[in-house]
Amino acid sequence: MAQNVYDWLDERLGLQAIYDAILDREVPKVNWWFTLGSASLFLGLMQGITGILLSVYYVPTPDHAYDSITYIMTGVKFGWLILGIHHWGASLLILTAFIHMLRVFFYGAYKYPREVTWITGVMLLIGALGMGFTGYLLPWNQRSYWATTVGTEIAGSVPGIGNIILRILRGGTDLSALTLSRFFSLHIWIFPAILLAVVLTHLYLVIRLGISNIPDEDS
């Protein structure tokens, strides 16, 4: 029965081809440092899942953001767990992604033929930092408010166009409800959409080119 269902699906979806192309591949024998990429992917997925759950209760306005977070922490069943995972996951993701980059650098894996994989990886790292920066404001507490004030000031110190950047980021001269809604939109729509596309490219390249091997002394 199960075999029949599988065959029926395979005929239409090409499951066997996917299995052959992705799972049943020969790859070089590597060490544990090579798990950091998938660890980052896992953390990214966790951020996505917990983030979507948080968006059920979170309200991106200065009047309600703080209280909605308090409500998630105290009033929602397992809200503390979801928020806790999202909070700590962000830090861990930056850490794993960064060490992943150092591993790639150390083994020279950014060289031919994986140059584009490297470039998309750098984009992902910067994107993750952007997610961290925008997400930091959302709880609308003292820490996030003042860190974002200083952070946007730093962006505003760019010669010439600094003031324009500052006003675009803040939606005005000061941090306000507009800043919060902009950061919220960046955090849950714009960055994730871009990141998703880049992650898929990154993964496609990793599968297409195979994971790099550990170089020996004469290479």
Next chain:
Amino acid sequence: MKEEQKKAYKRKYEQAKRKGVKFWPDIIYKDLLVSFGIFILLVGLAAFVGVAVEPKADPSDASYVPRPEWYFLFLFEFLKFVPGKIEWIGTFVLPVLVILVLFALPFLDRNPLRHWKNRLTGISIMGVVVLGMVGLTVRSVLTTPKKEEAVASTIQEKYALGEDLYSVNCVECHGPDGEGGVIAGVEGLEGVDLKSISSRDEIYTRSDETLAAIIDYGQQDQGMPPFGLAYGGELKKSEIDALVMYMRYTWDDRVELPSDAASAGAIPELSAEEIPSYEVHISRLAKRYCISCHRPGKENNNYLMGSYQEMLTSGDNADHNLIPGDLDSYLILAINGQSILDENGEEIIQRMPPTKMMKEEYIHIFEVWVLNGMPETASDAEALTVQGQE
């Protein structure tokens, strides 16, 4: 990269693959194991460390020490070394340069070799950069001032904070019980007759928000200065809230303070044989009735009452203010409503507190304290009591 180098690489990679493993299950298994470990770690962090509770954003509180998320600390710290005038080099040029170098790394590094022994320059540069980042992060963590004292969180702490703030900021005009009266000894408001702020008329008709707003913005046309940080005062939003809470619980008979909070700030009664001490009695009385004016920066003959040492030794009349066993000490005379005159008959100290005398029993506490030589701690006072009985 030249064609033959590409071919050589491919040959090597094929060899490695042949000696290698299957993506499924070997690699996937390792990945899943690590991911599972990370998941356990995340749940553990969420459960046992949690998310720090921070007060709500307060745009008026510019005293807050801003700190970015830890992974931006290195940049934050680095900027401290960049002089203000060329700050944009640190904030803009360098980060952009680093990002560009990262993006272009595969094209900048033309060396076809991959083993670290054959790429010592690159590896060392990266090593220095990473060590620098770690070092700056550590330095930033070490040099950031410890988190400022947590804002009072329990009702009891908040009430006590409110009481302290009331003593320091409000008593000199509004009196220790909000009774008002003619202001004496306050620059610019001398002789203004204040109505009570603790009467039912007042406290019943003003909501907490209104009280907070009045304290925050002041009522300039009636002489009330603004106390909020954003309007030139000294109080943070959370402090104003504590102040309002203190006023509400103390004067509004419709609400009752939880009993444990009520006992915290109360002035302990003195039993018949008991000798008061600075620690238990005097410090609380001084806080409620005196330090509003007897603190630095006020007109008070330089007499400060913030600590035991200050009470005994500060001021223009330090030799006369508190004399062990002498009820003619200036402080005792002043709180009994006498003004102190110098040889020429000029008043050097007016009666204290200037607005309204303290309750009889509080004056009595001061007197017994002076008669027994002003003990500092409760145990000093107890020792005296025992001696007296022998």
